[in-house]
Every structure is written in structure tokens, then in C-alpha cells.
Amino acid sequence: xxxxxxxxxxxxxxxxxxxxxxxxxxxxxxxxxxxxxxxxxxxxxxxxxxxxxxxxxxxxxxxxxxxxxxxxxxxxxxxxxxxxxxxxxxxxxxxxxxxxxxxxxxxxxxxxxxxxxxxxxxxxxxxxxxxxxxxxxxxxxxxxxxxxxxxxxxxxxxxxxxxxxxxxxxxxxxxxxxxxxxxxxxxxxxxxxxxxxxxxxxxxxxxxxxxxxxxxxxxxxxxxxxxxxxxxxxxxxxxxxxxxxxxxxxxxxxxxxxxxxxxxxxxxxxxxxxxxxxxxxxxxxxxxxxxxxxxxxxxxxx
Ligand SMILES: [Zn+2]
Numbered sequence: 387x388x389x390x391x392x393x394x395x396x397x398x399x400x401x402x403x404x405x406x407x408x409x410x411x412x413x414x415x416x417x418x419x420x421x422x423x424x425x426x427x428x429x430x431x432x433x434x435x436x437x438x439x440x441x442x443x444x445x446x447x448x449x450x451x452x453x454x455x456x457x458x459x460x461x462x463x464x465x466x467x468x469x470x471x472x473x474x475x476x477x478x479x480x481x482x483x484x485x486x487x488x489x490x491x492x493x494x495x496x497x498x499x500x501x502x503x504x505x506x507x508x509x510x511x512x513x514x515x516x517x518x519x520x521x522x523x524x525x526x527x528x529x530x531x532x533x534x535x536x537x538x539x540x541x542x543x544x545x546x547x548x549x550x551x552x553x554x555x556x557x558x559x560x561x562x563x564x565x566x567x568x569x570x571x572x573x574x575x576x577x578x579x580x581x582x583x584x585x586x587x588x589x590x591x592x593x594x595x596x597x598x599x600x601x602x603x604x605x606x607x608x609x610x611x612x613x614x615x616x617x618x619x620x621x622x623x624x625x626x627x628x629x630x631x632x633x634x635x636x637x638x639x640x641x642x643x644x645x646x647x648x649x650x651x652x653x654x655x656x657x658x659x660x661x662x663x664x665x666x667x668x669x670x671x672x673x674x675x676x677x678x679x680x681x682x683x684x685x686x687x688x
Contacts, residue, residue: 391471396442396477397604399619401612405577407568407620408617409446411626416479418563419628423666424482427489428558430466432499435556435566436534437480438614441473442475443570448546449475456515462490462532464488464507472664475625478501480664497557501531506508511537513545515600535568542572544635549573551589553597553607569607581597581615588613631663636664637669641679649676 394416399408417435420426426434443457455474462468467484509688512526525545530536539552554568565594573582592598592610599607608617637660643648652658653673660669 387547389442394477394602396446396624396626397608397619398446399608399617401571401615401617402577402581403616405574406615407447407574407579407610408608408612408619409443409572410604410608411439411568412599413442413556413566413568413626414563416626417566421563424486425666426486428498429489429501429504430483430486430544431500431558431688432556433466433467433505433534434471434481435563436501436554436568436688437469437471437629438479439479439554439566439568440534440538440552440570441471442477442479443473443552443568444513444542445473445475445515446522446624447548447550447570447572448513449544450518452476452672453583456513458538459512459514460505460509460529460534461512462509462529464502464504464506464532465490465688466502466504466506470664475624476580478629479626480612480628480630482611482663482666490609499558504533505529505534509582511541515542537625549577549679550587551611553589553611555594555599557596557600565593565596565603565638567599567607569595569611584614586613588615602630628665630667631660632665632667634669638671638675638679639674641671646680649680652676670682 394413397410397556399672409515420434421431423441445456453476457472469483471481473479488504493500506612507527510526512524514524517523527541530540535552542548543549551571556567588611595607653676657673658671
């Protein structure tokens, strides 16, 4: 995390008299943080960054409670392997990729990062969330392009029956994330064909979302997408940050899944390192802490 990167945030609003719902995210710091934590290649930064942003936008649209979260899993046939991101309505987000060093040259046809190249175009995008009754629900859709935004949009349309438009982008400059963000626009009941036509024309005219973010930040992207549609944003922005739910205690507890003989080996080796795959945090679990696990285990059985 660099001090000069502005904090990430989510804006919500409506347009066209409430028949469009808008969620926008400036994800620059979240994605830069992810890049640093996971030592991501340039293209993997874009792929994970778009998925992280998309997971927060999806949580905001699908979540019923202020702490609702969704897990997005992108499993394509490209060299990055898979991408996982968990986003919450409260702005907390975390995620990782299978192969952080997977990378490809810029695409020849347009000079852009080859996100679909490292993600792959064959595969699935799945979204897991908790329903009102507390049961987990997973829906999925085939990948459309491997560019993430189109894949999330298709998932929302096909699996959740939510008409929508999704724009996601990550722009890197000088070896770091300079701009990242996204927009999710949901068509609500009662939307007119005229509004949808205008929205589509706006989105076609605005070009790449990263160009808009570079020109004038998230507000530029929102204003261009909703030009002439009377957008009204909520006054309060929701702060967003890369934050994991791991802890030293959880890391240490995970060693309970090994048997006592294996834990003795860890103690003899001077301790055990646990790396959280979600955030890249390293935990050095000491021999004393491992021995304490056996003590509590025995106590529990007694
Ligand atoms: Zn973690």
C-alpha cells in the first residue's frame, strides 16, 4: 500500500427516476494492495483487480444485509488457473489467484493487457452467497470472454435474472496500479426502452472505463454512463479496503487437522509457517504454540 494511492470507496445511486440502480467503485488502493500482497504479474493484477471490484459490486447488488458478502470464483482454462474474490457490502474485500506470476505480452490488436488470455475463455464463473434463510447458494454461468466484466454481467443476467451492464478496469503505470474501478448498472422494474437505449449509447460512447478513470476518476465514469439520465447519488460513500478474515489464532488452529505425530515433527523442526492464501500473510507458529494445541486437544477428550 502506497501513501499516495487514494483510499478505495463505493458510491451508490439511481438514475432515470429510480428505474436504474448504479453502484460504482474506485478500487485503486484495493487492487494495488492485492498486487503487493500476492506479488502479482501485470496481467494477473488486472484479472484479480477486476474480480475483486466485481465481487464488491455484486455483493452490493445482491446482498440484503450491511455485512452480506459474495464469493466469486473464475475458473478458466488459461495460465492464471483460477481467481477467487470475496466482497462484502461493507466494502471489505479479499482474493487471490492460483498462479500470481502468470503473465502474457500486451495484445497485438489493441495494446491492452491480455486478461482473457491468462484467464481463458472456456470455463465457469460461479458466485456463492448466503440466502435469507442462511443457506449458501451457488449459481454459475459459462465464461463468455474471460475479460471478467462480461462474464459477471452474463452471470447476473442468466443466473440471477437481473438485467445489467458491468464495466471493470485496471490501469497500471510505472509498475503499480494507477487506476482501478468499476460500474454496475442494474435495470429496475418499469425501466423504459428509451432509458435502456440511452444507457447503451452512453456506454458505447464512453469507451474504456480506465480512460474515464484516468480523465476524471469514478465520477467521470458515472457521469458519462448516466449522461442525460438524471443520476442521483447517495451522499455517503462506503469506504472499501483489502481486508482478510485470517488471524494468528485461526492459522494456529488449522494445525489441529494434522495428527499428533505430524505436529511433533513440526515442533522438532522449530515451528511451522502458515501462509494465508487469501491475503498472503505469513504466520510463524512456534513450537510452544503447537504443543499448546495438543494440550487443549487432550483436555477436550478427557
Ligand atoms: Zn488472510
